[in-house]
Amino acid sequence: MTNNKSDLIIAIFLLCFSGIMINDASNIRDLGFEGMKADAWPRVVLWMLVVMSSVMLGKSYFQFKTENHKDNSTFKINFSKFKNALLCFGMFIFFLSTLDYLGMLLGGIVFVFGLLTLLGGFSMKLGIKHLSISVLSIGFMWMVFTFGLRVMLPEGEILRVW
């Protein structure tokens, strides 16, 4: 994906986003007090965003049009480039979704072990290494926050049952 193509898409996305938010700004309640209304400042910011996104759209469109004569390649996103980032997103969503059941201690260990294995590969030796790292690091942090800083980290249903 060339820069101008991605800029074009982002500019359109930003315009849609601004449009939705400007529309939602009309739902902000007016309490009838004097002075600046609650929707005034966000509207100013969003309209400025519309202007800047339009500038970006125009700029990238004209550059894209000029480039398009030379470059007729189809629109492609190289997902392999984002593989590791997508793995991190996936693992993090899994971690957050299971936090109520696994809790911060178990969930954290599963998250770190899973991510280490996905990013670093798997073999018996690596598996043991990754497991030790995840248990030691999360165990240490859990102890620091629970006993040192007195933070009540989510216990999780599994540990609560035990």
Place this chain on the structure above:
Amino acid sequence: MFDIILQAGASVLLDPLTLGLMAIGTLAGLLAGAIPGFTIAMGVILTLPFTFGMSPIQGLATMMGVFVGGLSGGLMSGMLTGIPGTPSSVATTFDGFPMVRAGKPGLALGLGLWSSFFGGMISAVILVALAPQLAFLGLEFGPWDYFSLIIFALTITVSLSGDNMVKGLIAGLLGLFAACVGEDEINGVARFAFGSDYIRQGFAFLPVLIGLFAFSQLLSDVEDSRKAKAPLMAKTADPVRVEHRKAIALVIRNWINLFRSSFIGIFTGILPAAGGSISNILAYDQAKKAAKNRDEFGKGAVDGIIAPESANNATAGGALIMMMALGIPGDIVTAVMLGALMIHNIIPGPSFIQDEPMLAYGVFIAFFAAHFFMVGLQAFSLRLFLLVTKIPMYVLASVILAYCAIGVFALHNITFDIWVMFGFGVIGYFMRKLGFPLAPMILGVVLGKLAELNIARAIGTSDDYFLFLTRPWSLFFLLMAIVSILFPFYQNASKDSLFSKIYVPISMMVLSFPLFLMGSPVRMIIAAILLLTGSFLIYKRTVSFKTI
């Protein structure tokens, strides 16, 4: 005044726990600064969750340690391997690495270390002397002036943060918008909550910051599978014995360079958004221009190490002056510090030093003390650094991602904050990939509420919108904002163009106008100097332009 300084000093220097926390913070900062891929801001952000349970002075002293340690940590990897640990130590590698390769690693490290120390000390003195005066000046500001100052802070961040100004402005606006979400501070009305009680509370500052900055950085660090699996640094170095005495003697002998570079650092720090990454290169450039032996630069010149290292530590003092006196962060790190203060229910501003003198002077003293810790812990941190560099990035990133989640949860004990961090992490990652600078967005998030509050106060006080243009300070900051917006065009303009010739003098002349309006004798003298210098330059340059 003096008794307050003594009491504040005692609260920092005589409390073993505070000293211990500062030492840990400085060590963490030295390591964070030394590891390529990690930044000082990231170090400070990750320290923040640990400070929730501390008193404000302990928390700030710890973060001050990370800040000062981080500024000096970058020199270790830069000198020993040629890869700068942080952007603020880029220029240090120009002469530090050649000196190490020439067989003088102990001297190179010593010069870097003591230049950082003396640069920090000079800026600390200026900080103590200038911050209260600037805060006094800040008491003149009305909401119009404050709003214009915030606009200036945002525009200068945009103009200094990258090649694409439109993307910088969009990032800043997105930051301002993120600060609008949730209940507004004036009327208590929900905005953009879409029916969610969690969103109605607004996005907490810390999850947004950790997401945008740390989370997205870690994802970028593990993007390349091959690099992520390799140890942090391919090149390794041996432990070195630092030559302290020789280095101190050389730094003192080159005191003109030390002072010039430190003042460049302080000035750069005072400018909103211009941090150590700019000051170290500026100071190096000036040292090279002023040196008699210019040919030695790039081959291991002593002045080439003193200049960037003293400048980047002095920048910290400059950035703190702005934060403590006016509540405007000088760079991302001070933006995080500002957030840390807000978490402890302290809002810096012109009256901060008067209202909270113990805390304010405690911060100044912590800044002083952190430099001593930095010198004392450098040798130990060097050994630790050599150990840490053997760890692959994917291991560090996985563990730190989990730590981010735990740290963010600790803020309000709600899982929603972790989702916010994740959401902003994804946004930050794609913004990085698409070439949007993050600094304006972070500043937008930090200053958004303040901007809205001040514009609301201004409109509530008077419906005369022209006050933004007729009040001298407000006009001054708005003109500064225009000057900063035009700065990238000046940088890109060819040297012979008319614009490049008139930009500086016209800016000087224009800025003299609000200074004249202020009326005080000192400001009128400054205005007259600006006007005369600008007129002289414009005359000289247009004459030479016509000749061409």
